[in-house]
Amino acid sequence: MRLLHFLVLLLGLAATQAMAWGNHTLASYRAFERMPEVANASSVTAEPLEAFLRAEENTIEALLASQEAWALANLESYPEQPVELAFHADPARTDEARRQAFLMALRVAPNSRFALYIQPDPRNPVGGANLPNSVVNTLAELPGPAHRFLALKPGEQVSALAVLATATDEPDYGLDVYLWEDSPSTWGKLYGFGAQPFGNPAIAYASQAPFHMAFLHENRLVYLAAPFVKRSFVLLRSQQYTTLSALAFRTGHAYWGWRFAGLSLHYLQNLTQPYHASLAPDHSSLRLLGAQTLAKTGLYGMRNELLVLRANRRMVLQKLQTELLLRDAANRQEGAMEKALHNIERDKSYPDWSDRYLREVVSLQACNAAAPLAQTLVAAMPAALVSDPGLDFGARDTAISLLGELGRSDNPEHARLESAIAELMLNLGAHSRNALRGILRAGDPQ
Ligand SMILES: [Zn+2]
Numbered sequence: 001m002r003l004l005h006f007l008v009l010l011l012g013l014a015a016t017q018a019m020a021w022g023n024h025t026l027a028s029y030r031a032f033e034r035m036p037e038v039a040n041a042s043s044v045t046a047e048p049l050e051a052f053l054r055a056e057e058n059t060i061e062a063l064l065a066s067q068e069a070w071a072l073a074n075l076e077s078y079p080e081q082p083v084e085l086a087f088h089a090d091p092a093r094t095d096e097a098r099r100q101a102f103l104m105a106l107r108v109a110p111n112s113r114f115a116l117y118i119q120p121d122p123r124n125p126v127g128g129a130n131l132p133n134s135v136v137n138t139l140a141e142l143p144g145p146a147h148r149f150l151a152l153k154p155g156e157q158v159s160a161l162a163v164l165a166t167a168t169d170e171p172d173y174g175l176d177v178y179l180w181e182d183s184p185s186t187w188g189k190l191y192g193f194g195a196q197p198f199g200n201p202a203i204a205y206a207s208q209a210p211f212h213m214a215f216l217h218e219n220r221l222v223y224l225a226a227p228f229v230k231r232s233f234v235l236l237r238s239q240q241y242t243t244l245s246a247l248a249f250r251t252g253h254a255y256w257g258w259r260f261a262g263l264s265l266h267y268l269q270n271l272t273q274p275y276h277a278s279l280a281p282d283h284s285s286l287r288l289l290g291a292q293t294l295a296k297t298g299l300y301g302m303r304n305e306l307l308v309l310r311a312n313r314r315m316v317l318q319k320l321q322t323e324l325l326l327r328d329a330a331n332r333q334e335g336a337m338e339k340a341l342h343n344i345e346r347d348k349s350y351p352d353w354s355d356r357y358l359r360e361v362v363s364l365q366a367c368n369a370a371a372p373l374a375q376t377l378v379a380a381m382p383a384a385l386v387s388d389p390g391l392d393f394g395a396r397d398t399a400i401s402l403l404g405e406l407g408r409s410d411n412p413e414h415a416r417l418e419s420a421i422a423e424l425m426l427n428l429g430a431h432s433r434n435a436l437r438g439i440l441r442a443g444d445p446q
Contacts, residue, residue, distance in 0.1 A: 011198030011209075011229070011279070019172055019205075019212075021428075022322030023146045024269055025119045026329070028165035028262070030341035031429035037440055041160035044254040046152040049114045050095035052248065052256045053102050057089040063247050064105050067240055074355065077230045081107065082192045106240055107191045111138055112175045116152040119166045122329045126150070138174030139204055146326060160258045167262025168269060168432075171237070175263075176208035183207055197231040211237055212267070213276040216359050217367040222279065229279065238267040238358055242439055249443025261439050265432050271363045272428045274370035275314040280306075281370030305389040312393040313377055313386050320381075320402045321421050327403060340422040341429040350430060353438025362431050369427075373420050380417035381405065 021027060032038040053060065064087045071078050087105035090098070103110045115136050120126050131149040133142045147169075152158055178185035180196040199206035214232040215222075222229060241264030249257035270276045321337075328335030334342065350361055378386050382405055385393065393400075406414050 008198065008226070019143070019318065021269060021273060022144050022318055023119075023325075024168040024172075024266055025165045026122060026146065026322070026325050027269070027341060027425060027428055028168040028265070028432065029121045029123065029161065030325075030338050031432050032161055032164060032436070034342050035344060035433050035436070037436065038161050038164060041258075042254075043157045043159050044163060044258060046116045046154055046156045046158055047253060047255045048116060048154050049102075049256075050099055051154070052253050053098050054091075054095060056247070056251050056253065057091065057098070059247055059251055060102065060244075061087050061089045063243060067243060070239060070355070071236055075233075075235055077227075078236070079192050079194055081105070082190065085190065085192075104187065104190070107179060107193065108175045109138065109177050109179065109185070110187050113138060113173065116154060116156075117149045117166070118152060118158060118162045119169065120148060120150055121162070121165070122146065122326065123332070136170075136173055138177065139172075143169070143172055144322070146322065158255075160254070163255060163258040164262045164265075164436075167259045168265045170263055171212070171266040172208075174204070176211040176237070177204045178207050179211070180207065193233075194231070197228040212270050214271060214363065215277070215279045216363045217277075218279050234267045234271060235358055238264050239355060240264075241267075242435070243442070245439050246442035249440065250445050252445075257443055261436055264439070265435060268358055268362055268431055268435050269428050271358060272366050272424060272431060273318075274366045274373050274424075275310070275317065277363045277366035278370040280310065281313075281374045308389045308391075309387065312388075312391060313374060315393045316381055316386055316402060317373075317377060317421070319400075320406075320417075321424070323401070323403045324418065324421060325425075336418055336422045337425050340425040343426055343429065344433065346426055346430040347433050347437075350434055353434050353441075357431075357435065357438075362427075365427060369420075369424070373424075376413065376417050376420045380411060380413035 068081050068086075072080060085105050085107065087101055090101075093101075100110050103112060113136050115131070117131055117136050120128075128150050131151050133147075133149070135151075136149050137143065178188050179191050179193050180188045180201060181191075181193065182188070182195045182201045184202065195201075196207060197210050199209045201207060210232045211234060214234040215229050218229060241260045245257050245260035245264060248254070248260055274281050324335070324337045328338045351357070381402070384391065385400070385402075385405065406417075
C-alpha cells in the first residue's frame with residue numbers, strides 16, 4: 001500500500017532526529033527547584049548500580065516480574081520478555097554478571113554506562129574537570145554543546161535535585177540503542193522486540209526512536225494502513241523506571257530513587273514535544289493522503305516537501321527552545337521559559353498521576369497542540385528556515401542562531417511563538433512534577 005510506504009519514509013526521517021528537547025536536564029533543574037518535595041529533600045549518597053542491585057536482588061526479582069505482568073496486560077503490541085531474560089536472584093554471581101542480567105531483563109543496551117556523575121546547573125556554574133563523554137554515554141558524540149559532566153565518587157553526598165535533573169537527559173546516552181532483531185548488536189537478537197518498526201537500523205540514534213516517540217492519537221486510517229506506527233515502547237520505559245524508582249525509595253536507596261525517577265521522566269518529557277507525539281503536526285491525515293495520491297501519479301514534489309519541512313520545523317522548535325532556556329540561564333533572572341517551568345499552580349489542573357497519565361493526559365495534550373504550534377512556527381520564523389524544502393536544517397544547525405533570527409525583525413508573531421514554547425515548558429514542568437508526586441507516593445515506605 002502506498003500510504004504505508006509514505007509513512008515509512010515519514011517515520012524514518014522523524015527517527016533520525018530522536019532527541020525531543022535539546023537538553024532535558026536544563027529544563028528539569030527549573031521545573032523541580034521550587035517543588036518542596038525536591039528542594040527540601042535531604043542530600044543523598046551516591047551509590048554504584050552494582051551495590052544497589054546486590055542489596056536488593058530479591059525485591060528487584062519480584063518487581064521485574066510484576067512489570068512484565070503489567071506490560072502484558074496494559075500495552076498494545078507488547079512483545080513479551082523472552083523467559084531466559086527474566087531476572088532471578090543469585091547472590092553467588094559476580095557484580096558484573098548481576099548488572100548484565102538486570103540490564104538485559106529490562107531489555108536496555110547492556111553496555112549502558114550508568115556512571116556516577118552529574119550534569120551541573122548552567123544557572124550556578126561550578127568548576128571541576130569535565131568527564132569525557134564516553135564515561136557517561138556510549139554514543140560517540142557529546143549530546144549537545146550545552147552538556148557538561150562531572151564525576152561523583154561512591155559515597156559522595158549530592159543534592160536530590162542534581163541527581164533527578166541529571167538523569168532526565170540520560171536515556172539519550174545510548175540506553176535504547178540497537179535493541180532490535182535487525183540491529184548491528186549482539187543483544188538485539190536476544191531481546192524479542194522484532195525488527196525495528198521505523199528508522200534506519202544502521203544508525204545508532206535512529207534505532208532508539210521507537211522508545212522515545214509514540215504516536216498514540218493518530219487517525220484510524222493511519223493505523224489501518226501502517227500498524228507498525230503503534231510499535232513504540234515509550235510507555236514501557238516509563239513504567240519500568242517509575243516502579244524501580246519507587247522500589248529504591250521504599251528500600252532506602254534514595255540516590256537510585258531520584259535517578260530512576262529522572263530516567264522515567266525523560267520519556268514523559270519526550271511526549272510533551274508535539275513532534276514526538278504526533279506523526280504529522282503540520283498537516284492533517286487527509287493532506288498526507290492527498291500528497292501520497294499525487295506521488296503515485298509521479299508527482300513526488302509535494303510528498304518530499306512535506307517530509308523535509310516536518311524535519312526542519314521540528315529541529316527549529318527544539319533549537320529555539322534550547323536557546324531560549326540558555327538565554328534565561330545566562331541572564332540570571334527569571335525569563336519567560338523559567339517562569340513557565342517554575343509555575344507549580346498549573347499542576348492541580350490535571351488528574352492525579354496513574355499509569356494511564358502519559359497516554360490520556362500528556363500525549364493527548366501534545367497532539368492537540370501540534371497543529372496550532374506548527375502554524376505559529378511558520379508565521380514567526382523566516383520562510384528560509386521553516387518553509388524551504390531545499391534547506392537541510394540539520395546540516396546547518398549549529399551555525400544558525402535562531403534568537404538572532406528572531407531579533408532581526410519585529411514580526412509580531414515572535415511573541416506568539418515564544419509564548420507557545422513557554423506553554424510547552426509549562427506542560428513539561430507540570431506533568432514532570434505530577435509524575436514525581438505519584439512516584440514519591442508509591443515509594444513512601446509507610
Ligand atoms: Zn529521548
